[in-house]
Amino acid sequence: MEFETRRQDGILRIDVLSKRIDAACAIQFKDRMRDICADPPPRIVLNLRQVDFLDSSGLGAVVAVKKHLGQERSLELAGLTPKVQKVFQLTRMDSVFVIHGSADEILGGGSHAA
Known part of the structure; x- marks a missing residue:
């Protein structure tokens, strides 16, 4: 599984470069x-733009x-595809x-490679 990361203004952006996050x-x-x-800095943004299946x-x-x-660090999500968004909505996550x-x-x- 590949990721790209970027740090700026106290935020760590992590781009997931895989199509799937599954079993x-x-x-x-x-890991x-x-x-x-x-x-990491206190704020982390996980970019799931390329993930089509979760x-x-x-x-x-x-x-x-x-x-x-x-509690002291936040994990925020971004770029959810419709299928991934649906999983988060159905599970109320x-x-x-x-x-x-x-x-x-x-x-x-x-982005800069991790």
């Missing part, structure tokens, strides 16, 4: 996110990362996460 890669996603977020294992992995960050229309609303468009 086959959920553990890898969670890699924990590595990337080992010393199953319950993938959702669990995203929630686990949020829990891992604790859209009330748990701050969700932005796009990551570019928060930071500019460019």
